[in-house]
Amino acid sequence: MNLGLSKVIRSNFIQINPVNKMIINTKNILDPKWIAGFTSGEGNFDINIHKSKNKIGFQVQLRFRIYQNERDIQLIKLLIKYFGAGKIEKQLEKQMVNLTIVKFSDIINIIIPFFEKNYLHGVKQLDFLDWCKVANLMKSKIHHTPEGLELIYSIKSGINRSRK
Structure with missing residues (x-):
């Protein structure tokens, strides 16, 4: 939905003019439960494993992201201000921005305690x-x-879109 209609759909319905979404200029976030609900729909808890020059040859990185x-x-700026952590990443080709938090201390000290207190809904809680x-x-x-890396690969293989 955030990306709009696909090119195929637009080409089949050229007589339809899409309505532009209203820009909402929220000044602050008052309710942490709203963030939890929003994250249930728009957030992502990701495990990134990539090659490294360390002793086992791979590095594990946790990422918390919200795409818009x-x-x-x-x-996204308000969420960064609220958490006191993260950065904005832009995906120009998709007209997307996202909040990304990867700093391990921020994940341990801010993100995990926040979502332990403010419960997520649906499958996002399992992720x-x-x-x-x-x-x-x-x-x-x-x-x-x-052994630890193998265990993390196993956990990674069962979250997000891979969850059955």
Whole structure:
């Protein structure tokens, strides 16, 4: 929905003129439960594993992200201000912006406690709980072992779009 109608649909309905979405200029976020609900629909708890020059050859990184159309950049700025963490990443080709938090101390000290207190809904809660398992493995430094990395791959393979 945030990306608008696909080219195929637009080409089949050329007589239809889409209505522009109103820009909402929210000044602040008053309710943390709103953030939890919004994250349930728009957020992502991601586990990124990439090659590294460390001793096991891979690095694990947790990412918390919320994607929005670029017209809603003010909301992303408010979320960064609210959490006191994160940065804006732009995807120009898709007209998207996203809040991205990757700093491990911010994830451990801000994001995890926030969502432990402000419950997520639906499958997103299950993704969050699995993401927290990986955070705990990382806190224990188990991700620096082949067995720990294998366990993290296993958890990663069952979250987000891969959850069955």
